[in-house]
Amino acid sequence: MVGIGPGDYREMTVRAVDALNACDVIVGYHVYVDLVKEHFPDKEFHTTPMRREVDRCKLALELAREGRDVAMICSGDAGIYGMAGLIYELLGDEGDIEVEVVGGLTAACSGAARLGAPLTHDFAVISLSDLLTPWETIERRLECAAMGDFAVALYNPSSVKRRDYLQRACDILLRHAKPETVCGAVRNIGREGEAVEVMPLAELRDYEADMFTTVFVGNSHTRVIDGHMVTPRGYRDV
């Protein structure tokens, strides 16, 4: 299970590169396969479409049971909203396949690096996708994150079918956070068309995110310094 990071080959770990070089076959969602293909031209690739995660994992396990050394790639980190958990669930207690999880840069980390340092203190990571999670659970987590004054990274802030989700999320956060709370958005991290924006929470409410955007909400101490979004590590003056 190999996390390939945000997309740029250079943001893969050395261990991930080694794993892809060493394996027999690479399985993944076609968008991620396209991102790595040119760097591993001699490999056998298998792709499945979006939302066919279970099929993709079953395919990887099938190939492994045939004795192949399979690298299943995920964007970001294979364990953060990735397929690592699903592979363990599908394997159950049979344990006939040896699984190794190779970590990667999740969007919270790679996106934060583009904005400055928004996650230098305690933070929460929340996905706004309600495909596999009841919206009430997401709402509750947003509310608790705001009550705890966590900095927050929001994954999957929007899609064609969920246009107003980011707005709904901001409205929940605004119950506890000030409208001027420093926020940021990073689009296409490590890919063509990378774009970064810093704005107050009141403005984030009307921001048009897409499915390649990661959104950051600061805590009550987050500041804008020379255009960067910065959450101080502590409350001691420097």
Add this chain to the structure above:
Amino acid sequence: MVGIGPGDYREMTVRAVDALNACDVIVGYHVYVDLVKEHFPDKEFHTTPMRREVDRCKLALELAREGRDVAMICSGDAGIYGMAGLIYELLGDEGDIEVEVVGGLTAACSGAARLGAPLTHDFAVISLSDLLTPWETIERRLECAAMGDFAVALYNPSSVKRRDYLQRACDILLRHAKPETVCGAVRNIGREGEAVEVMPLAELRDYEADMFTTVFVGNSHTRVIDGHMVTPRGYRDV
């Protein structure tokens, strides 16, 4: 600002390796400098002791102002409890030094990969160190994380002066989470003596963590599968 990941050279990103190869001088806490030194033997290294973070950043800025290309290394990710925020704070709006943050594998990601997939769903990252944060703030965040049924990664769970902090944290989590909540601890991630343990929250309360341990607390759906700590990505049956 270069995150070097958990410690093993192979878990650095290609971009971090490139940055350390390209720079003139490497600045860091001596433990982290010792971890990378052998791979970059021709570099000039500067170290400062623990807790001298402000001095370390000032030294890096001083060297940069002399025209040197400085890589400041942090363990994990430079932006997660790392020095990236402090560098921006010290620079202020002067902006006379160009800063680039190179992300790295933070312990939440590298530790999770060792345990299985404990962070596949929404999670919170909380440091138990009260050196720079009032304990009341930490308590409040623990309580909110538990109320939101977040999986949690706990950084700095213990030290010589804070022996009972993990116990105090568990007691707060236990106000909302069940004693059988699946938890895990990873010691010396990516370094000599790496060790992994999975246990219920009631047992974590009496676990002896040290300052090189990262602790993971599952959400209400986290399970043990074949010895691994796994948080399902969604609530749909597979």
